[in-house]
Amino acid sequence: MSIFGHNIFPTIFHPAILPPDWPAGFWSHLIIFVVILFLFIILMAMAFIYFERRVLGRFQIRIGPNRIGPFGLFQPVADTIKILIKEDIVPLNADKLIHLLAPGVVFVPVVLIFAVIPFQNGAALVDLNIGIVFIVAVSSVSVVGMVMAGWSSNNKYALVSAMRVIAQVVSYEIPLALAVVGVVLIAGTLSMNGIVQAQTIPYILLQPMGFLIYFLAALAEINRTPFDLLEAEGEIVAGYNIEYSGIKFALFFLAEYTEAVAISAIITTLYLGGWKGPFLPPVLWFLIKLFVVFFVIIWIRSTLPRLRIDQVMGFAWKFLLPLAFINLLITGIQIVVWPNISQWVIAGVNIILAALLIVLFSRFFRTRGDKIEVQ
Amino acid sequence: MVLKTETFILNAGPQHPSTHGVFRMRMTLDGEVIQDVEPVFGYLHRGVEKLAEGLSYPQDIVFTDRLDYLASMTNNQAYVVAVEKLAGIQVPERAEYLRVIMAELMRISSHLMAVGFLLNDLGAFMTPLLYMYREREKILDLFDMVCGQRLTYNYMRIGGVSQDIPDEFIPALKKFIDSLSGFVAEYDQLLETNEILLVRTKKVGILSKESAINLSTAGPVLRASGVNWDIRKADPYSVYGRLNFSIPIGTKGDVYDRYRVRIEEMLQSATIIKQAIEQLPPGDIQTKIPRVLRPPKGEAYGRIEGPKGEIGFYLVSDGSANPYRWHMRAPSLINLTVLREMLIGVKIADAMAIFGSIDICVGEVDR
Numbered sequence: 001m002s003i004f005g006h007n008i009f010p011t012i013f014h015p016a017i018l019p020p021d022w023p024a025g026f027w028s029h030l031i032i033f034v035v036i037l038f039l040f041i042i043l044m045a046m047a048f049i050y051f052e053r054r055v056l057g058r059f060q061i062r063i064g065p066n067r068i069g070p071f072g073l074f075q076p077v078a079d080t081i082k083i084l085i086k087e088d089i090v091p092l093n094a095d096k097l098i099h100l101l102a103p104g105v106v107f108v109p110v111v112l113i114f115a116v117i118p119f120q121n122g123a124a125l126v127d128l129n130i131g132i133v134f135i136v137a138v139s140s141v142s143v144v145g146m147v148m149a150g151w152s153s154n155n156k157y158a159l160v161s162a163m164r165v166i167a168q169v170v171s172y173e174i175p176l177a178l179a180v181v182g183v184v185l186i187a188g189t190l191s192m193n194g195i196v197q198a199q200t201i202p203y204i205l206l207q208p209m210g211f212l213i214y215f216l217a218a219l220a221e222i223n224r225t226p227f228d229l230l231e232a233e234g235e236i237v238a239g240y241n242i243e244y245s246g247i248k249f250a251l252f253f254l255a256e257y258t259e260a261v262a263i264s265a266i267i268t269t270l271y272l273g274g275w276k277g278p279f280l281p282p283v284l285w286f287l288i289k290l291f292v293v294f295f296v297i298i299w300i301r302s303t304l305p306r307l308r309i310d311q312v313m314g315f316a317w318k319f320l321l322p323l324a325f326i327n328l329l330i331t332g333i334q335i336v337v338w339p340n341i342s343q344w345v346i347a348g349v350n351i352i353l354a355a356l357l358i359v360l361f362s363r364f365f366r367t368r369g370d371k372i373e374v375q
Numbered sequence: 376m377v378l379k380t381e382t383f384i385l386n387a388g389p390q391h392p393s394t395h396g397v398f399r400m401r402m403t404l405d406g407e408v409i410q411d412v413e414p415v416f417g418y419l420h421r422g423v424e425k426l427a428e429g430l431s432y433p434q435d436i437v438f439t440d441r442l443d444y445l446a447s448m449t450n451n452q453a454y455v456v457a458v459e460k461l462a463g464i465q466v467p468e469r470a471e472y473l474r475v476i477m478a479e480l481m482r483i484s485s486h487l488m489a490v491g492f493l494l495n496d497l498g499a500f501m502t503p504l505l506y507m508y509r510e511r512e513k514i515l516d517l518f519d520m521v522c523g524q525r526l527t528y529n530y531m532r533i534g535g536v537s538q539d540i541p542d543e544f545i546p547a548l549k550k551f552i553d554s555l556s557g558f559v560a561e562y563d564q565l566l567e568t569n570e571i572l573l574v575r576t577k578k579v580g581i582l583s584k585e586s587a588i589n590l591s592t593a594g595p596v597l598r599a600s601g602v603n604w605d606i607r608k609a610d611p612y613s614v615y616g617r618l619n620f621s622i623p624i625g626t627k628g629d630v631y632d633r634y635r636v637r638i639e640e641m642l643q644s645a646t647i648i649k650q651a652i653e654q655l656p657p658g659d660i661q662t663k664i665p666r667v668l669r670p671p672k673g674e675a676y677g678r679i680e681g682p683k684g685e686i687g688f689y690l691v692s693d694g695s696a697n698p699y700r701w702h703m704r705a706p707s708l709i710n711l712t713v714l715r716e717m718l719i720g721v722k723i724a725d726a727m728a729i730f731g732s733i734d735i736c737v738g739e740v741d742r
Contacts, residue, residue, distance in 0.1 A: 060506075301500055303499070304571055305498045306498025309722065
């Protein structure tokens with residue numbers, strides 16, 4: 001295994017110097033992970049921050065950052081420097097140890113997601129045979145960090161935010177995981193690389209409803225509009241990280257955007273065919289798809305208002321969960337009954353089914369805007 | 376197992392993103408649900424009413440600009456109407472029409488801000504607000520053209536207006552009014568079909584007809600609760616008697632109705648301006664008033680329909696050049712009295728929406 005087909009430092013870290021039960025190339029992998037992957041994550045998070053601000057600016061009929069560097073490209077760098085040299089303030093009655101640990105607990109699981117994401121064929125840190133299960137498991141850990149931050153800050157806004165986090169993220173894990181099962185059933189593998197290789201046509205066509213469920217649940221997981229309750233600016237000011245400043249806040253901020261990168265990468269891998277694509281190199285295809293997914297997320301952010309907490313919960317349990325089960329049932333039946341039918345036929349059937357089901361389900365939630373009388 | 380729970384107190388404000396200035400809500404919360412709320416204000420108190428007693432009548436117009444700074448023109452108008460009533464001054468017809476045009480433009484501008492900030496409070500990240508700003512900017516440009524100011528106009532004067540409109544004003548105004556109805560319709564269509572906006576605003580913060588009347592609310596808040604009360608119709612001042620327009624009335628009195636009433640009022644204001652342009656007579660814009668205005672002894676209450684409700688000025692004269700008493704009926708402050716009744720039992724998120732739907736301006740609440 002290696003990154004981009006090159007095994008770096010094959011001679012320096014010879015397998016012989018490793019303990020016998022460690023995999024070969026462990027040290028080289030570690031260094032690659034720490035240096036290349038970590039650098040990639042940070043740079044991507046910065047690129048996403050820049051991209052979001054520019055695109056949001058365009059949506060909001062303004063320009064966005066354009067002062068520092070060409071096209072304002074160095075704005076994230078300037079922001080990072082500013083945030084790092086700020087004073088680190090710990091509230092007086094804070095639970096100091098938990099307050100210190102929380103940013104790490106939020107950030108580390110998000111970084112770990114990238115360990116199993118294939119940037120091109122085989123170019124992942126580890127091609128775990130349970131890759132997607134690993135992602136679902138690891139990504140739920142960061143909730144703990146958010147609750148730790150909310151609790152330890154000794155701030156009521158942060159506490160309200162922490163309560164919202166628990167309710168929301170735990171609820172949305174279920175439709176999220178169920179939507180993934182549909183993909184796994186079709187691909188017949190849990191490995192992320194295997195899922196990409198199995199996609200002769202992108203799974204967004206085979207699993208249109210699964211894609212929508214996953215996308216919405218993922219928006220809730222990364223606390224994006226319309227599910228950005230825990231940092232609802234108008235209500236609880238900044239949410240769980242209200243009492244953080246300096247590098248600790250930077251870690252939260254970075255974790256938020258890294259999570260956005262991670263979710264975009266997972267959606268790309270599971271539903272959009274990962275690194276597959278004609279003409280361009282696979283890595284480029286991967287990045288293009290990443291930005292397309294993130295663009296849709298920004299688009300939603302710039303357009304929609306926020307839901308209330310009971311509506312968010314209702315949406316997860318009454319809307320997404322039944323749809324996720326139905327999706328799973330349909331996928332299972334199709335695999336058992338017509339295992340050899342053309343995928344294009346199944347895609348057509350599934351798209352029609354998804355449209356019908358969504359129209360049917362949204363009937364229950366329809367509120368009508370009526371005109372008022374003018375006298 | 377029975378868990379021990381307790382309520383806690385959350386201070387929203389005075390520095391809080393959705394308090395529209397320095398307003399504070401001391402909320403007693405049971406989890407997310409508000410059990411009690413105590414509005415605290417006065418952070419922006421400048422003693423304007425007392426200050427005004429020390430200056431002459433024309434000088435006090437400047438203070439009215441700085442009360443409700445999102446609707447300075449209508450504040451000006453309410454004050455000069457009161458002074459004219461006190462001193463028995465007749466205003467030339469052209470000036471009355473100009474006042475109506477400016478007041479209706481101001482109403483559109485103020486409602487744009489109200490709706491924009493309501494949506495911002497609902498969590499639509501800045502986008503609707505900035506589109507509203509785009510339209511408001513055109514109105515500010517028009518005001519700039521007339522009186523050289525963009526925020527504090529000091530345009531309405533006792534006995535008329537400060538300056539006549541320049542030649543390029545009427546074409547620019549016509550162009551804006553024509554584009555406005557299209558903009559409002561497009562904007563309304565985008566929002567009206569938005570499911571999230573509807574579930575967030577419908578059946579939220581219902582204010583009954585009785586409470587609305589008993590707490591003496593005015594303006595869109597009152598009309599959204601189904602009361603047909605608009606000073607422009609109920610007690611026509613200026614030239615409103617000659618203009619043909621209708622009053623939008625809500626049915627349920629929820630946040631959605633308040634939002635709709637404002638949208639409809641913008642369109643009605645546009646029709647008023649169209650008629651006013653057609654009827655605009657030539658002539659004087661200012662009657663002759665004495666250099667030092669000394670109204671006879673007595674008192675007067677002049678009122679107009681502002682964007683946020685009934686703006687009234689109560690003036691007492693002792694025959695000198697300065698008012699003896701200078702009091703304002705601030706619609707924002709009186710509309711705020713319904714806040715507690717609407718907030719108890721709702722969630723924090725709804726509280727901000729309800730607060731936004733009342734549309735206050737702290738400059739006017741605290742004075």
